[in-house]
Each structure stands twice: as structure tokens, then as C-alpha cells.
């Protein structure tokens with residue numbers, strides 16, 4: 670972090686009455702760095718830095734350079750200090766261009782726009798060795814970089830690959846494979862548990878069926894025994910019945926025999942006497 674990047678207690682984007690802005694210099698020749706040079710080096714705009722960090726690579730480059738001159742606009746620029754400040758607060762390219770004007774070098778040949786006084790700065794200033802700022806500061810202030818004679822398109826060739834990248838990629842790949850293997854192991858463990866649970870469940874079902882079978886076998890046995898008892902009781906009852914019939918018939922025939930005997934006895938006693946007068 671450049672030590673000269675001052676952190677101000679108050680940012681000037683919405684400047685109030687307590688911030689007295691210096692007038693922008695519009696003389697005919699460049700002069701030593703002064704108030705606006707110092708102000709621009711401090712990057713007091715929210716579009717230009719976050720905390721102490723410049724928001725673009727170009728600004729990072731510029732704040733590390735040494736101020737060469739005070740900011741100067743062409744004499745016919747009628748900016749008030751406030752209006753000029755507001756234009757910077759609203760346009761980061763303008764901040765880069767004004768700071769670039771302070772720290773850059775005069776182009777060996779002015780671009781055609783500066784030459785025709787079509788830009789705000791009186792001198793065509795460029796920043797050597799800054800790929801992000803190849804146009805002159807006058808053209809860059811208006812975002813007209815491509816119109817400038819000094820403009821060089823950014824190289825489109827891809828950056829050379831960092832040899833460390835391959836090692837990092839290999840590392841990431843190895844981590845990914847390891848993670849995948851760990852996941853597979855967990856999955857297999859879960860499958861094992863599931864299979865065991867399924868086999869336990871099957872065993873439980875078999876045991877339950879066995880128990881049911883056992884219970885029904887016991888019940889059947891009891892039922893069969895009860896039927897057998899009933900049948901035996903029936904046989905017993907029939908035999909008792911037959912005995913009773915036999916005894917009853919014996920009693921009946923004994924009674925009949927006795928009655929016949931009594932009748933015969935009675936007949937003997939009541940034999941009739943010869944009738945009187947039969948012999949006359």
C-alpha cells in the first residue's frame with residue numbers, strides 16, 4: 670500500500686460547505702504539483718478506492734508514480750471547482766485521466782485530438798508502460814481511448830499458464846478422487862447395513878410363520894383330542910343304552926312269565942264242579 674495514499678476522514682463525493690475545493694489551474698504553462706495534484710494522489714472519490722485499495726489497476730499504477738506537475742486545464746475550460754469535482758466523482762475515467770495528467774509524461778508527438786485542442790488538457794500526456802492506459806489522458810478523460818493515436822489495443826494472447834496451476838489442479842483432482850472414494854465406502858457400508866436389516870427382517874418373518882404354524886398345530890391337536898373324547902363318550906352312552914334295553918326286556922319277560930304262572934294256578938283252583946242234574 671503506497672504510504673502517500675492518504676485516508677481522509679471525510680470523502681468529498683458529496684462535498685458540503687465545510688470542504689473548500691481549490692480552484693483548478695488554467696494557466697498557460699505547467700507548474701509544480703500543487704493542491705489538485707495532492708488531492709488527486711489521495712483518491713478522495715468512492716469510485717476510485719475501496720478503503721485503502723484503488724479500484725482499478727490503472728489507479729494502482731498511477732498512485733505509485735511521482736507527481737510531475739499540477740493539474741491544468743485548457744484556459745477556455747469554464748469548470749467551477751465544485752462542478753469539476755462532481756464530474757470526477759461521477760466518472761472514474763476522468764479521475765484516472767486527471768491523476769495521469771499529474772504523474773505522466775508529455776507524448777513525443779501530441780495526438781491529433783490534443784493537437785486540435787479538442788481535449789480538456791493543454792498537453793498530450795501519456796503513461797509509459799501501463800497496458801491499461803495507452804491512450805493520452807485527454808482522450809481517456811472522455812472515454813475516447815480508441816480514437817487516440819497513442820492507443821494500443823490490449824493484447825488478446827492468453828496469459829502463459831502458471832506452472833503451479835497444474836500442480837494445484839492435480840491436488841484438487843486428487844482431493845476430489847479421495848472424496849469420491851470416501852463417499853463410495855460410505856455407500857457400500859450403508860448397503861451392507863441395509864442388506865443385514867433385510868435379512869434380519871426375513872428371519873423374523875420366518876420365525877413368525879413358524880410360531881403361527883406351531884400354535885395352529887397345538888390347537889389342532891387339542892381339537893382332535895376333544896373330538897376323540899366326544900366319540901368315546903358317544904360309544905359309552907350307546908352301550909349303556911343297549912344294556913338298559915336288555916335289562917328292560919328281561920324284566921318284561923320275567924313279569925310275563927310270572928303272570929302266566931299265576932293264571933295257571935288260578936285255573937287249577939277254580940276248576941268247575943260237575944253241574945247238578947247232569948246225571949239225571
Ligand SMILES: [Zn+2]
Pocket residue numbers: 779780781782783784788792793794805806807808
Ligand atoms: Zn492527446
Ligand SMILES: [Zn+2]
Pocket residue numbers: 780781782783793804805806807808809816817818819
Ligand atoms: Zn489522445
